[in-house]
Amino acid sequence: MKEQIKDKRKAIMEAALKLFTERGFHGTSTAQISKEAGVATGTLFNYFPTKEDLINSLYFEVKGELSRSMGKEIEVQGIFKDKLKKIWSNLVRWGIENQDEFLFVGQFCSSPYITKFTRDEVMKEYVFLHKLVDEGIREGEIRDFSAELTIAMFYQSSRTVVNFILDSDSSLDENKVLEDGFQIIWRGLADK
Amino acid sequence: MKEQIKDKRKAIMEAALKLFTERGFHGTSTAQISKEAGVATGTLFNYFPTKEDLINSLYFEVKGELSRSMGKEIEVQGIFKDKLKKIWSNLVRWGIENQDEFLFVGQFCSSPYITKFTRDEVMKEYVFLHKLVDEGIREGEIRDFSAELTIAMFYQSSRTVVNFILDSDSSLDENKVLEDGFQIIWRGLADK
DNA sequence: AACATAACTGACTAATCAGTCAATTATCGA
């Protein structure tokens, strides 16, 4: 059953995501994941040959969602700064609305699990952003630093703001931080 | 023997640091750490009652080194931008020169190990930076965003640059990246 | 209904885990 398959598989991934962010990768056993997902231990290994396979599948899946969210509602004809701001806001909002996924990505990226291969593989999903940055540099919208450095600073600034919002108490004005955060990175990169 | 004690303790911490960055926290067993350090398994538990204790001690130790490096060679009478640049360069250089420590901190901070208490505790070591930022805002050197957000963006930008340098091939002009990186964060924060 | 196939189960295993502790060794002052 196509439906059934998807259900169990999804249940396992959701359980894993939740537990990984709660207890870390090695801190979570496959038995715990199976239990949380409501399946037998054997079932987990039907879908993912090894635990490492599960972690990597989860990472690719989550990164896919992130990069899809990132590109949403971009006006192709809009001005450069607005496009960049939309992408940046998309990144931040995704992080706030998908805490577990956000934390999981952070954990994975600073863990020894990630290889240069995986990093490069994921970078392919950012072609869109890369092109935009190249365009921005060519058109004199942003300064002529290395595109890779520019992207890294841009992306990490969004993560910093998400972490800042997640860590702070709820009295914080989220929209203010979002505005301020973008201003900082925009003024840093903009050529004017 | 004071010397002996320090030696074994230090050997354990160094071994742990190395293996943690190679294989993660749970991916490294206390037996492996003991072996790498050249001591018996029991000895490890003389110095650190539990594995978690070892991880936390290591974190505080490393963070201490970092915050000490951060403040080095700051000219008290210098102009604000130079002081900030010196701190930023110190952070980046420390990361490049202490890769294992740098990666360990990153791993710890994005792991479920870290509690709000630990984060706050470590923040106390940044009083110096906090004061400087407050001063910068008061004197109109940098813009009036929340000091916490400013510090987070400042600190994370240095980490981004270190990661960028560590990930790239050796042909990269390190000093250029260092200059560019600081320019980005400075222009982002500066009030002019 | 009858069959084939795919999905699922959970008891099981060999390996490994963090942590213990009784025995041993090194270091010290007197």
Place this chain on the structure above:
DNA sequence: TCGATAATTGACTGATTAGTCAGTTATGTT
């Protein structure tokens, strides 16, 4: 040199680990 104390050892334990597999159940086709 002796006796006390502190540091160190590694075999050991009960719990837990990732992963297996023979058997069971559910599903789709004819």
